[in-house]
Amino acid sequence: MKDETQVKTDVSRRDFLGQASLGVIVLSSVAALAGTLRMAKPSVHYEESRVFKIGKPENFPVGTVTVLEDRQVFIFSDNDGLHAISKVCTHLGCLVAKTSTGFQCPCHGSKFNLEGKVIAGPAPRPLPWFEISQSVDGTLLVDATKEIKSGTIFKV
Ligand code: FES
Structure with a gap:
């Protein structure tokens, strides 16, 4: 057993x-x-290149603000020329909206003036300005890797 x-x-x-x-x-x-x-x-x-073409200067008539949503940048055109300002809030990266006096972030309320300088809220730095250049064929390029001094205008 x-x-x-x-x-x-x-x-x-x-x-x-x-x-x-x-x-x-x-x-x-x-x-x-x-x-x-x-x-x-x-x-x-x-990643998409941070240097990108935005087309010919004629695409940006004087007195306009163009929002390039896919590139997260504003292109301003005035009598002096063009400038590009980032749409990305310097606090935590939300996308700011254009207002009549500048920009406002919907996330935590930061406000920026038309030059991108912080006027209210938790944002620690102004909105960056990016370098604009023109290629030999006349196409405009924005280099979002190169921050430039605010107030720097690209003359067309
Ligand atoms: S992300 Fe813009 S204020 Fe916080």
């Missing part, structure tokens, strides 16, 4: 070890497959 019980326990242990081994093989295979599939997709996240 004791021998039968002993045999059943040995078989059970053998089955357990077999299933555990199979489980380890399956999990290892799944992990290896996941790793292989992960390598097929590049880890690099491509």
